[in-house]
Amino acid sequence: xxxxxxxxxxxDLSTDRLHAxxxxxxxxxxxxxxxxSGRFPExxxxxAGRPRxxxxxxxxxxxxxxxxxxxxxxxKGADPETVRRTxxxxxxxxxxxxxxxxxxxxxxxxxxxxxxxxxxxxxxxEAMFLVLRALRRDEDDVVLSVSxxxxxxTGAARLVDMPVWPVRxxxxxIDLDDLVDQIEAVRAAGKRPRAFYLVPDFANxxxxxxxxxxxxxxxxxxxxxxLLILEDNPYSLFxxxxxxxxxxxxxxxxxxxVVYLGSLSKTCFPGARIGFVVxxxxxxxxxxxxxxxxxxxxxxxxxxxxxxxxxxxxxxxxKLLEHDCSLVEANTREIQFYRRxxxxxxxxxSLRFPPGGNHQISWNAPSGxxxxxxxxxxxxxxxxxxxxxxxxxxxxxxxxHFYDGPGGEDKLRLSLSAVSPDQIEAALDRLALLxxxxxxxxxxxx
Numbered sequence: 001x002x003x004x005x006x007x008x009x010x011x012d013l014s015t016d017r018l019h020a021x022x023x024x025x026x027x028x029x030x031x032x033x034x035x036x037s038g039r040f041p042e043x044x045x046x047x048a049g050r051p052r053x054x055x056x057x058x059x060x061x062x063x064x065x066x067x068x069x070x071x072x073x074x075x076k077g078a079d080p081e082t083v084r085r086t087x088x089x090x091x092x093x094x095x096x097x098x099x100x101x102x103x104x105x106x107x108x109x110x111x112x113x114x115x116x117x118x119x120x121x122x123x124x125x126e127a128m129f130l131v132l133r134a135l136r137r138d139e140d141d142v143v144l145s146v147s148x149x150x151x152x153x154t155g156a157a158r159l160v161d162m163p164v165w166p167v168r169x170x171x172x173x174i175d176l177d178d179l180v181d182q183i184e185a186v187r188a189a190g191k192r193p194r195a196f197y198l199v200p201d202f203a204n205x206x207x208x209x210x211x212x213x214x215x216x217x218x219x220x221x222x223x224x225x226x227l228l229i230l231e232d233n234p235y236s237l238f239x240x241x242x243x244x245x246x247x248x249x250x251x252x253x254x255x256x257x258v259v260y261l262g263s264l265s266k267t268c269f270p271g272a273r274i275g276f277v278v279x280x281x282x283x284x285x286x287x288x289x290x291x292x293x294x295x296x297x298x299x300x301x302x303x304x305x306x307x308x309x310x311x312x313x314x315x316x317x318x319k320l321l322e323h324d325c326s327l328v329e330a331n332t333r334e335i336q337f338y339r340r341x342x343x344x345x346x347x348x349x350s351l352r353f354p355p356g357g358n359h360q361i362s363w364n365a366p367s368g369x370x371x372x373x374x375x376x377x378x379x380x381x382x383x384x385x386x387x388x389x390x391x392x393x394x395x396x397x398x399x400x401h402f403y404d405g406p407g408g409e410d411k412l413r414l415s416l417s418a419v420s421p422d423q424i425e426a427a428l429d430r431l432a433l434l435x436x437x438x439x440x441x442x443x444x445x446x
Contacts, residue, residue: 021158021401028153029401032382034273039191044427046393046414049204049370051266055334064318091310091428093298095120101262101276103325108237110251111260115293117280119301120308124232124263124275128156128197130297131230131259132306133275135194136162137223142186143230144196146174148402150204150232153197165193171364173208174198183225195228195259200249201236202369204415205402207368215249215389222257228281229253232261233282237331238338238369256281263317266370266417267327267334272312319336338370341416341424345372348428353435361435370417373399380412389413391437395429 015023033047046190060401070076086096095101098118105111121127135141143157143192147166157164167182168175179196200210210218217272222229233250239245250260260278268274279293323330346365349372353361360377378384389395397415399408416424 010119019159021155021161024140024155024158025401026151026154026218026404033397033401036382036386037395040393040395043049043393044391044423044430045395045418046416046427046431047397048418048423049415050270050418051334052337055337057173058130059320061315062259064315067318067321068314071317074246081387087314087356089310089312091307091313093302093307094118094294094312095276095308095313097313097320098276100317100320100325104320104327105262105278107324107326108328109233109248111248111278113278114292115282117278117292119277119279119294120313121275121277121299121301122305123265123273123306124150124234125156126301126305127261127275128153128230128440129159130230130300131195131279132156133160133300134160134293134296135228136160140191141194142187142191144179144182144193144227145404146198146203146206147198147404148149148399148408149301149404150199151402153230153232154158154404163191165191166404169206169208171208172214173200173203173206173210174214174218176214176221179218180221180225183221183227186366193225197230197321199232199235201233201246201288202366202371204235204237205371205397205399206373207364207366207369207371209369211245212246215246215252218248219252219257223255227257228256230261231258232263234266235261235369237267238335238370240339240342241367250278254423258349261399262325267331268316272316274308274316282403327335334350338417339368341421342366342368342372344424345414345416345428348425349374352428352432359435360439370415372414372416374414375411376435376439377410378435379409381409384438388430388434392430392434394427394434396431 019256021027030155037045069083072083099117100121101118102113105113109156121130132143142163143165144165145153146167147170165182165186167177179300183193200215203208220231229249233248236245243378250258263278264272264274277297279297281293282290283293283296284290319330347365363372363374366372381400382398385396385398397413399411402408419427
């Protein structure tokens with residue numbers, strides 16, 4: 001028996017016999033947040049970053065599948081046996097909708113790449129893992145990332161034993177001077193800076209975006225310091241105003257410095273688990289031959305997930321085809337919905353915490369995306385989250401979860417994507433009560 005009263009058998013394991021990353025807070029963060037949500041199902045969640053479900057219809061799935069099958073027959077010349085094999089068998093490791101994704105990239109993002117440079121993955125999370133696994137040659141390799149940053153990148157890096165070197169953020173999303181300092185610090189420590197990861201548009205968790213000048217300077221820094229950029233782009237469609245979107249880093253990239261990480265989770269639906277990576281860098285072999293970086297990534301994928309489920313790809317492909325491969329067109333309703341929710345959330349915060357008050361509450365004002373960061377005069381930790389969920393029926397995310405080390409203790413992230421306008425108003429009323437409670441003499445949260 002151990003201290004918990006559990007009988008341990010000879011075949012049982014202990015944490016010191018498992019990979020060290022399993023004890024890392026980055027890997028436990030998502031499970032903790034899901035567990036809290038499960039314990040308080042009646043709480044209004046401003047924590048979940050998932051898409052709004054009202055836009056989904058089960059009947060759409062069969063239509064998307066039929067559209068894709070018709071596409072195989074009409075445009076690819078596939079006979080019924082080939083269509084059946086495409087859907088039911090393992091399929092091509094690099095994916096079966098790479099050509100449709102290439103058409104989407106040209107139409108929506110101004111990115112023109114060979115479809116063979118695209119690997120379709122099981123969500124963007126697998127794309128991150130493949131790239132980091134390929135770049136991590138030995139213990140001297142390091143990936144840099146904005147802090148606070150997406151916990152999925154930190155977790156993937158842990159699993160491939162690749163240190164994450166933090167770079168400060170600022171109001172534009174990245175302190176580019178600090179990026180240069182950190183690149184030099186990595187090299188001074190005898191390490192190799194292999195890549196810099198960021199979400200340049202409406203970042204998770206900060207909501208910040210890089211302006212055009214910063215994007216161009218970042219590409220220049222990458223060229224000067226021989227660094228790859230890992231550009232993660234799940235939110236750029238969801239800007240708060242009509243007008244021309246800023247070009248992605250990949251669209252501005254003229255020297256193949258950018259590895260582009262894409263996801264259909266927000267723009268199609270997360271249940272398909274379709275992500276992709278654009279890796280058109282050339283890899284020189286020992287005999288002078290060249291391959292695409294995408295081909296090297298597919299070797300790793302073949303040993304990890306073998307292939308991305310063809311049925312899921314076919315359904316996502318059908319949605320792409322229905323809208324002539326434009327995800328902007330496919331998300332017209334969603335763009336308007338998230339835009340309205342962002343406006344309601346920001347206006348609601350201003351109404352409840354007006355400028356000039358003594359509430360000590362402040363927040364940023366992103367120009368799109370799913371997230372707003374609020375600064376509060378108390379410790380916004382896991383205990384405060386559970387207390388607010390239980391007493392006031394509202395959920396949010398402590399910003400400390402997005403730091404690889406100390407940071408964000410007085411900040412929380414609010415997500416606007418999965419809630420209705422009425423729920424936003426009710427949640428803000430509950431948050432106002434919680435903030436007043438925790439801003440006074442420390443309340444017992446037990």
